[in-house]
Amino acid sequence: PLGPAEGSAAVLLQPFVHQVGGHTSMLTYDEHTVCKPLVSQELSFYESLPLAMRQFTPQYKGIVSVHLKKDSLGNLTLIASPSLGQPDSAGGEPAASLWHKCKWSHTQVTKTFKDSCSGKMLLRTDLQYHTDSLLEDANGKQPERKSYNPWGLHCHRQHLNRMSSKHNENKLHQFLLLENVVSKYSYPCILDLKMGTRQHGDDASEEKKARHIKKCEQSTSASLGVRICGMQVYQADSGHFLCKDKYYGRKLSPEGFRQTLRQFLCNGNQLRTDLLEPIVLRLKALLAVIRKQSSYRFYSSSLLIIYDGQEHKEGADHHLPFPKTHGTNPARVDVRMIDFAHTTFKGSKSNPNPTPHDGPDHGYIFGLENLIKILQSLSEGK
Numbered sequence: 256p257l258g259p260a261e262g263s264a265a266v267l268l269q270p271f272v273h274q275v276g277g278h279t280s281m282l283t284y285d286e287h288t289v290c291k292p293l294v295s296q297e298l299s300f301y302e303s304l305p306l307a308m309r310q311f312t313p314q315y316k317g318i319v320s321v322h323l324k325k326d327s328l329g330n331l332t333l334i335a336s337p338s339l340g341q342p343d344s345a346g347g348e349p350a351a352s353l354w355h356k357c358k359w360s361h362t363q364v365t366k367t368f369k370d371s372c373s374g375k376m377l378l379r380t381d382l383q384y385h386t387d388s389l390l391e392d393a394n395g396k397q398p399e400r401k402s403y404n405p406w407g408l409h410c411h412r413q414h415l416n417r418m419s420s421k422h423n424e425n426k427l428h429q430f431l432l433l434e435n436v437v438s439k440y441s442y443p444c445i446l447d448l449k450m451g452t453r454q455h456g457d458d459a460s461e462e463k464k465a466r467h468i469k470k471c472e473q474s475t476s477a478s479l480g481v482r483i484c485g486m487q488v489y490q491a492d493s494g495h496f497l498c499k500d501k502y503y504g505r506k507l508s509p510e511g512f513r514q515t516l517r518q519f520l521c522n523g524n525q526l527r528t529d530l531l532e533p534i535v536l537r538l539k540a541l542l543a544v545i546r547k548q549s550s551y552r553f554y555s556s557s558l559l560i561i562y563d564g565q566e567h568k569e570g571a572d573h574h575l576p577f578p579k580t581h582g583t584n585p586a587r588v589d590v591r592m593i594d595f596a597h598t599t600f601k602g603s604k605s606n607p608n609p610t611p612h613d614g615p616d617h618g619y620i621f622g623l624e625n626l627i628k629i630l631q632s633l634s635e636g637k
Contacts, residue, residue, distance in 0.1 A: 273437050274407030276447035276485030276501055276557060277594060280414030281407065282430070284335065287438050288316055292414075293429040296456075296605040300595040301431070303602070307544045312592050316432035323424050331415050335430065404487055406500050436591050442496075442564030446519045447485040447557050448626070449504075452476055452618035454555045456597030467555075474505045475512045479629075480622030483507060483515055484557055489564025490523035496564075513629050520633070522564060530562050530588055531634040535627055537590040542623045550601035550611045553592065553619050561589040 271281035271289050284290045301315035324332040418428070437443040454476065455467035474482045483504030487496045499515065507515060520527045541558075545551075601611035 270407050270411035271435070272407060273404055273443050273445060273487065274410060274485075275404055275445050275487050275498065276406065276449075278410055278413075280411040282333065282335075282411075283435070284319070284432055287435050288432055289313075289435045290319055290321075290335065290430040290432050293318060293431045294596040296598065296603065297595045298431060299603045299605045300598045300600070303600075305544075305548060307547065308592070311541050311544065311590065313436050314434040316434065319430045319432055320427045321430045322427050323418050323422065325419070325424060331419055333415075333418075404496070404498055406485055406498065436559065436589060436593075437561055440561065440563040442489040444488045444519065444522075444562050444564045445486065446483070446516075446560040448560070448622075449476065449482050449484045450480070450556060450558050450592075450619050450622045451553060451616065452480045452621060456554050457552075457599055458597075470505060475507055475509055476622075478509055479512060479625040480618055480620075481512075481558075481626050483512065486515070486519055488519055488521070491564065491566075492523035513633075516629055517633055519560070522566075526633075527562070527566075528634060531630055533588045534560060534562075534590065535630050535634070537588060538623060538627050538630070541590060541592075542620065542627070545619055545623065546615050548600075548615055550613065552599050552612050552616050553595070554597040554599070556592055556594045556598055559589070559591045559593060561591070562587060 269283050271283050274281045279291050281289050281291050298318075301312075304312060304315070319335045321333055321335045324334055326332065422428075437445065452471060453467075454471055455464045459467065471477050476482045483499065484501045485504070486499040489496055497518075504515075517526065520530060599612070
């Protein structure tokens with residue numbers, strides 16, 4: 256029995272519906288916050304994040320304890336409560352009233368998953384998902400129509416299964432709370448790129464190292480320093496999202512990579528050429544920052560490129576104080592680095608490598624430079 260902590264403040268925590276890549280299950284904590292299982296190396300990165308990098312990473316919001324609960328039907332529930340000893344948000348509610356509840360049963364996940372894949376094989380590459388689902392909210396009402404990216408549900412189901420087979424219900428798991436960087440978009444179009452020419456961490460076993468090296472050699476990671484790890488693009492003509500997963504991204508040639516990048520900027524009716532300049536400017540700003548980060552190696556991290564699939568026509572009617580050439584409108588596009596479980600740097604508490612790397616991450620820089628070149632060639636209409 257959870258006592259007074261639960262009750263009115265309990266919120267349905269759900270799988271994060273816009274997860275397009277990765278293999279860790281991301282959960283929605285509240286409208287602006289996601290959470291993921293804590294890895295000490297990732298925590299170490301966020302705790303000592305260089306100031307210049309903050310505009311390119313999600314904001315770190317603290318740690319939360321999560322435990323698994325099983326009801327009489329065998330449905331698994333993940334219940335999160337802010338970790339003891341975490342400072343209360345200034346003048347906020349006491350930790351006890353911040354209980355969040357995650358109820359997402361196997362049957363629901365499987366059902367929603369099947370719906371979003373329209374009964375075909377679970378993870379087809381050319382997935383389209385509809386903007387509706389059969390989930391009910393806590394009061395048994397149909398929620399507002401929401402879209403689910405099948406990849407995230409796949410990760411979530413695997414994660415619940417792993418947790419329930421490995422741990423008893425009372426075990427507390429630490430989760431990291433991070434800003435939900437797509438919460439401000441109505442139809443978030445997301446491209447998840449694995450950056451760099453090397454993906455394995457310093458701590459990888461020989462077997463894992465060999466596996467990652469092979470994946471890099473057989474994909475655009477080796478030739479371009481970047482490969483597609485997942486994507487969702489809103490198609491305004493059909494009202495569906497087009498989804499691609501990491502298996503699709505691994506098979507692409509450099510030309511296929513370029514075409515998929517172009518497809519990411521196609522809303523079903525036209526190429527969003529208006530987004531090319533703001534994206535390139537933001538990538539160049541990131542490049543300048545990465546060049547300055549000595550000893551950092553962002554192995555296996557991802558770069559997200561995000562824009563809204565629903566165009567805002569305000570540029571035309573509002574006479575903006577600046578012509579379009581004055582910098583970028585930050586709300587229109589976003590570029591964020593995520594996933595730092597294998598990031599190492601000098602002075603990292605959990606750095607497994609006693610001899611830190613020298614200089615900036617050249618594999619990452621190589622990937623960014625190629626990405627910028629390809630986007631620039633798209634804007635020149637080549």
